[in-house]
Amino acid sequence: MNTINEDQNSSNSIDRIAAFRQAYKNAKFLGRIQIALVFIAFVITLASVVINSPIMPALLNTPQKDISPTIVVVTLFFTLFEIVFLKVKTSEQIELGAKIQELFDTEIFQLSWNSASAGKKPAIEKINNLARKHFKKNPDTQALQNWYSVRPSTPHPLGVLVCQYSCLSWDIELREKIRQSVILISFALTATIALTAVLLNPDTQSTLLNIVSIFMPVFTYAHTIYELNNKTIKHTQEIKDLLSDTMDGITPDTDDNWIMQMCREIQNSIYTYRASAWPIPEWFYWILRDELEDTMSYSATDIQNKLAEKTVR
Numbered sequence: 645m646n647t648i649n650e651d652q653n654s655s656n657s658i659d660r661i662a663a664f665r666q667a668y669k670n671a672k673f674l675g676r677i678q679i680a681l682v683f684i685a686f687v688i689t690l691a692s693v694v695i696n697s698p699i700m701p702a703l704l705n706t707p708q709k710d711i712s713p714t715i716v717v718v719t720l721f722f723t724l725f726e727i728v729f730l731k732v733k734t735s736e737q738i739e740l741g742a743k744i745q746e747l748f749d750t751e752i753f754q755l756s757w758n759s760a761s762a763g764k765k766p767a768i769e770k771i772n773n774l775a776r777k778h779f780k781k782n783p784d785t786q787a788l789q790n791w792y793s794v795r796p797s798t799p800h801p802l803g804v805l806v807c808q809y810s811c812l813s814w815d816i817e818l819r820e821k822i823r824q825s826v827i828l829i830s831f832a833l834t835a836t837i838a839l840t841a842v843l844l845n846p847d848t849q850s851t852l853l854n855i856v857s858i859f860m861p862v863f864t865y866a867h868t869i870y871e872l873n874n875k876t877i878k879h880t881q882e883i884k885d886l887l888s889d890t891m892d893g894i895t896p897d898t899d900d901n902w903i904m905q906m907c908r909e910i911q912n913s914i915y916t917y918r919a920s921a922w923p924i925p926e927w928f929y930w931i932l933r934d935e936l937e938d939t940m941s942y943s944a945t946d947i948q949n950k951l952a953e954k955t956v957r
Contacts, residue, residue: 646803663774667741697844712853742918801903830866872922879917
């Protein structure tokens with residue numbers, strides 16, 4: 645028997661869920677600013693290409709003017725703002741969300757807090773402030789209930805393993821789709837500017853400056869997303885391998901203390917993965933929501949059935 649379902653729906657747990665969701669939401673908002681800067685850079689660079697071309701002066705009967713050096717300065721500012729400010733603030737919110745989620749997990753899983761891995765526990769004031777901000781726009785607490793899907797009849801140590809496994813069931817597939825999408829979109833934006841510049845403007849220097857203008861913010865953003873998703877996919881696979889090895893080693897005679905020790909080790913890896921994981925945009929998640937939730941529910945049921953078979957004497 646386990647009390648995970650009851651514990652995860654307590655008022656304190658709901659506050660923690662609201663708080664880490666808000667922290668991740670803050671990180672996603674900063675991510676949207678990064679995306680906006682990339683597309684603004686694309687628009688103004690495309691405008692620079694058109695203005696610099698012979699077509700615009702002929703249509704407006706105005707002298708041709710090369711504004712590509714100015715555009716390079718503007719997009720360089722965007723790039724530096726992204727690196728110096730947005731990436732740092734995004735990482736801070738992700739880490740805060742991961743700490744609060746770690747607190748939620750350790751409390752309902754009845755695991756000790758590992759300060760060597762996660763540092764100090766998040767301040768209760770920060771948790772309350774984030775929770776209030778979440779509930780201000782999303783007052784329905786029922787949407788936060790039953791965060792994990794686990795049968796009450798499952799023994800507690802095995803229930804913890806089920807929860808740990810189910811939250812990773814869809815992560816790799818989704819992040820691989822994001823990684824592919826980022827590569828394709830980045831290539832499309834850069835190629836559009838390059839081809840348009842070559843076709844409309846015979847001046848080599850202006851063409852190169854316009855390509856550099858779009859390349860800087862696009863490459864910086866795409867490289868960040870690609871690198872972080874690669875790292876997250878690697879961490880996720882390592883955690884799933886550790887979970888699989890742990891579950892393979894379980895027999896009817898396995899000591900519960902050993903399982904809980906392994907759960908603590910797995911939880912350390914889960915925190916590391918969460919603290920460095922690039923936040924998945926809400927719109928991307930909602931497109932695949934039904935499929936992902938079905939996958940998670942199926943994974944939880946499948947794992948519980950397999951564990952039940954392994955522990956029957």
